[in-house]
Amino acid sequence: MIVHFIGAGPGDPELLTLKAQRLIRACPVCLYAGSLVPEAVVAEAPPGARVLDTAPMTLEETHAEIVAAHDRGEDVARVHSGDPSLYGAIAEQIRLLRRDGILYDIVPGVPAYAAAAAALGRELTVPEVAQSIVLTRMSMKSTSMPAGETLENFARTGATLAIHLGVRALREIERVLTPHYGADCPVVVAYRVGWPDETLLRGTLADIHAKVRTEKITRTALVLVGPALGDVVGFRDSALYDAAMPHVLRPRAKR
Template sequence: MTVYFIGAGPGDPELLTLKGARLISECPVCLYAGSLVPEAVVANAPKDAIVMDTAPMHLDETHAEIVKAHANGQDVARVHSGDPSLYGAIAEQIRRLKADGIDYKIIPGVPAYTAAAAALGQELTVPEVAQSIVLTRMSMKSTGMPAGETLDNFGRTGTTLAIHLGIRALREIERQLIPHYGADCPVAVIYRVGWPDELILRGTLSDIRAKVRDAKITRTALILLGPALADDNGFPDSALYDATKPHVLRPKAKT
């Protein structure tokens, strides 16, 4: 018996990996986070499978279902949004599985920030503008952030930021990041990326809060910001396909 932590992607059922889809179709027990994973993602579960939305359940309840499946020799598809390695809350589940001697495997999925970049039609790492991405979140009422992991510290890098759970903290985001990025820094808010009601708002650090308020977005949105999101940075082409710069697979430079 194995518990499969499956990354469902951001919402679009077609962004579920082939491996994830196969395992969902094979497992007799399927536990999915219904607040963030559409039913369509688990629609191919076996007809006689036990399919449970874990959104209203707490950790001990979901683990009890896994223990029950383990006693029955049934594999479990534990389906999470995005990629389980990022804010997937799987660490505490794994701790319990190890304590009970239950095998598990992790099946990666498409993270929300990559789906958001695709929806924007942009690359998040631009030559000589931004070559790093900081994935972070706001604490608010959620688990607190470790010391040192602050917006102020991340803002000092000047690179692309992907901020989760921050849609209700835009005023604080403005306060901490405008000194580093400037009021005109481009910002994109992507609401429910990959879902039928996906909504994209573009603006700057100085005006995005008003746009979000007008759109009445209060949850389930990712914030991307940084100079890489500008329409035209005047950036140079990368060296990857530069005809004048040879590399191991293209050993001869071309003029």
Template sequence: MTVHFIGAGPGAADLITLRAARMLSSADVVLYPGTYIDAEVLSHCRADTALVDTQQLDLDQILQVLVTAHQVGHTVVRLTSGDPSLYSALAEQARRLDEAGVPWDVTPGVPAYAAAAAALGKELTVPELAQSVVLTRAQARSTVMPAGETLANFAATGATLVLHLAITRAREIAAELAGHYGADCPAAVVSRVSQPTELVLRGTLADIANQVEAADLRQAALIMVGPALDPARVAESYLYDPARDRSLKR
């Protein structure tokens, strides 16, 4: 049997892939992050599937469940919020599974930042304003950030910033970024995107922290910053320019 790492998407039961739904329906054991996904996602599972909420488990305990289930011949799904390529602890779990001789694979999911952009109705890469998106996080009671990966360095590029795992530091982050983007730079926070309790806050770096604190947000929220979120003007893409020579291959 194989352990299947599956992106559960941002939380809504209908924002997972067809492949993910099919794999959930055939799983004997499903481990899921109860903090981040809506319980309705588990409706894709069979009634007799063993469900394990990992929010109170450490890495060793999670791996014990995965390995034990594999050893008795069960089909195992390890759900991650959003997409497994971002902040999912995939690397450390996969390394330990390799050491235990347990095969595994990965099924992608809808990343939370994409769902948040959809909730805002925004394109994060607006021509001549921002053509890059930086996906990062803040460091507090968490793993230390690499030395070069500072908010100042990222902000210097002028790219659209998407910060995960940073909502408890919203005021500090807004103050730091205002020094680079300006206090009037558009900012937004999307909490529990796509779920019944979704909350969208829109503002600027000058006032977004006030909104976060008033809403008492403490987890499961993204902070998004950059001029692309509320462009004063929108340049038109060369890709669809009538003057572009479409006879040439790109």
């Protein structure tokens, strides 16, 4: 028996990996986070499978379901949104599995920031504009951030920021980031990326709060901030395909 932690991606069932789809189809037990994973993602669980939405359940209750499956010798598809390595809340689940000697593996999924960039039709790392992406979150009602992992510190890098749990803290984000990025810095609020009601709100640090209030977006949104999100022109081409930059797979052309 094994527990498969499966990254379901941002919501679109077609963004499941082939491995994720195969395991969901095969496992007689499927536990999925229904507040972030649409039912369509787990719709292909096998007939008669025990399919449970874990959104209203506690850690102890979900683990009890896994232990019961273990006792029956049944594999479990533990389906999380996005990629389980990022805010997947799997560390505490793994701790219990190790304690009880239950095997597990992890199947990666498409993270929200990547799906949002695809929906925007943009690359988040533009040569000499932004070459780093910071994945972070606001504390809000969640656990506190470690010392040093502050929005202020990340802002000093000038990198593209992907801020989770930030849609209700846009005033604070504006206050902290404006001195570093400028009031006209591009911002995108990506709401329920990959779902039928996906919304991409474009604005700046100065006006995004008002736009979000108008749309009444209060949850399930990713906040992207950085100059790479704007209509950047005049940036240099990367060295990857530059004829003047030969490498082992593309020797310098003979003249």
